[in-house]
Amino acid sequence: MNLSAVWEYRIVIIQGFLVTLQLSGLAIICSTLFGFLSGFFLSGPSRILRYPFKIYVEVFRGSPLLLQLFMIFFGFPYLGIPITLFQTAIFVFTLYGGAYIAEIVRSGIESIPKGQFDAAASIGLTYPQTMITVILPQAMRVSLPPLVGFYIGLIKDTSIASVIGYMEVVKEGQAVINVTSRPFDVYIVISILYFIICYPLSLFVTWIERKTQTL
Amino acid sequence: MKDIHKSFGHLEVLKGVTLNVEKGEVVVIIGPSGSGKSTFLRCINKLEKVNHGEVYIDGTLLLDNRHDIRMMRQTIGMVFQSFNLFPHLTVYENISLGPRKALGMPKQQIDNIVDSLLAKVGLSEKKQSYPHQLSGGQQQRIAIARALAMQPKAMLFDEPTSALDPELIGEVLSVIKTLAQEGMTMVIVTHEMNFAREISDRVVVMADGKIIEEGPPDIIFTAPKEPRTKVFLRSVIDKV
Numbered sequence: 326m327n328l329s330a331v332w333e334y335r336i337v338i339i340q341g342f343l344v345t346l347q348l349s350g351l352a353i354i355c356s357t358l359f360g361f362l363s364g365f366f367l368s369g370p371s372r373i374l375r376y377p378f379k380i381y382v383e384v385f386r387g388s389p390l391l392l393q394l395f396m397i398f399f400g401f402p403y404l405g406i407p408i409t410l411f412q413t414a415i416f417v418f419t420l421y422g423g424a425y426i427a428e429i430v431r432s433g434i435e436s437i438p439k440g441q442f443d444a445a446a447s448i449g450l451t452y453p454q455t456m457i458t459v460i461l462p463q464a465m466r467v468s469l470p471p472l473v474g475f476y477i478g479l480i481k482d483t484s485i486a487s488v489i490g491y492m493e494v495v496k497e498g499q500a501v502i503n504v505t506s507r508p509f510d511v512y513i514v515i516s517i518l519y520f521i522i523c524y525p526l527s528l529f530v531t532w533i534e535r536k537t538q539t540l
Numbered sequence: 541m542k543d544i545h546k547s548f549g550h551l552e553v554l555k556g557v558t559l560n561v562e563k564g565e566v567v568v569i570i571g572p573s574g575s576g577k578s579t580f581l582r583c584i585n586k587l588e589k590v591n592h593g594e595v596y597i598d599g600t601l602l603l604d605n606r607h608d609i610r611m612m613r614q615t616i617g618m619v620f621q622s623f624n625l626f627p628h629l630t631v632y633e634n635i636s637l638g639p640r641k642a643l644g645m646p647k648q649q650i651d652n653i654v655d656s657l658l659a660k661v662g663l664s665e666k667k668q669s670y671p672h673q674l675s676g677g678q679q680q681r682i683a684i685a686r687a688l689a690m691q692p693k694a695m696l697f698d699e700p701t702s703a704l705d706p707e708l709i710g711e712v713l714s715v716i717k718t719l720a721q722e723g724m725t726m727v728i729v730t731h732e733m734n735f736a737r738e739i740s741d742r743v744v745v746m747a748d749g750k751i752i753e754e755g756p757p758d759i760i761f762t763a764p765k766e767p768r769t770k771v772f773l774r775s776v777i778d779k780v
Contacts, residue, residue: 444624448638
């Protein structure tokens with residue numbers, strides 16, 4: 326192993342890593358917002374609202390992320406809708422991540438005993454008030470570990486955006502490999518970079534699991 | 541309540557129950573399990589949707605819209621068999637949530653209400669505790685205080701002592717007795733026959749989704765007319 330060749334192109338790798346961080350951050354934020362919204366409707370009382378979200382979740386959990394990126398990036402221009410790389414990535418990661426997060430949120434909400442809904446209703450709270458003050462705080466204790474676990478997966482999944490040419494860290498790494506011909510060294514460095522973001526999150530999951538167990 | 545019918549799928553649980561409760565009256569509902577007592581109680585404040593039938597409060601018919609249902613739930617307090625306190629909130633937060641969110645009461649007034657209610661149920665020192673730090677009896681007393689914090693006109697009790705250890709039942713019953721003495725209108729579903737006899741103005745016996753007999757406690761417990769009431773009372777008293 327000789328990292329001097331990689332070191333020479335460190336600016337390129339760091340640039341890619343910053344793009345990965347940006348894409349991961351945006352993917353987490355957008356998919357969380359959309360996933361929570363979907364999760365509310367999935368577990369909500371209205372059947373008319375529940376079904377479209379159910380179909381959405383099944384569709385996006387039931388097809389590969391790679392395919393979803395291809396479908397949007399090549400399919401939208403084919404349909405006459407211009408779309409940029411960035412828009413494709415945000416769109417797909419929001420919907421893909423949202424589908425998984427919706428299920429995590431739904432199962433968290435459904436783990437709360439029905440008596441909690443009864444009690445909240447009996448003191449005159451509206452459904453949104455019940456969700457925000459009574460159900461969600463309890464559901465989050467259940468949902469937070471799988472949620473953060475999913476974030477870890479999502480951060481790693483942003484690397485798939487490289488196949489449509491998104492210049493994140495893997496794609497930039499490939500460019501460095503083309504020049505240096507040192508694939509192993511470059512991939513080792515990139516792996517370490519992923520590990521640096523994912524490992525603290527993993528520790529965080531362990532920590533909250535331990536903390537909620539004692540409660 | 542007029543002619544309440546309720547079905548779960550094909551199972552008809554309530555087959556036309558009519559009950560009129562006067563202001564200040566304490567009505568106790570007894571009857572074998574599966575007779576629809578709890579379901580009936582839950583229909584009163586529409587935690588269960590009724591298939592057919594009407595609920596009136598102060599002579600006004602309650603409609604099935606959100607506004608009416610919410611108004612009515614703010615007027616009628618409910619206490620559950622399994623307490624259903626909010627486990628992530630302190631005792632103070634549990635009691636103050638309704639007045640704060642549903643009634644929009646100012647904090648000063650809420651604090652006064654919480655303090656006086658905690659004093660009433662004898663748990664002033666538990667204000668900052670969490671439900672899991674309390675015994676079952678204490679939790680149920682807090683649940684009563686939570687319902688009372690809405691300043692209800694009437695209270696519903698759904699087997700308030702059934703989930704409690706025997707030695708904790710007394711403290712809950714004595715709180716309910718105090719409420720009765722203060723003139724609170726109450727409908728209580730219970731299996732505590734001595735308590736029922738002592739506290740009630742009227743006893744309603746339900747069986748098989750219907751009211752089979754009702755009357756003053758002394759008559760129901762000593763000289764019931766219905767054979768099914770007799771069988772039921774004998775089976776309960778044998779257990780004791």
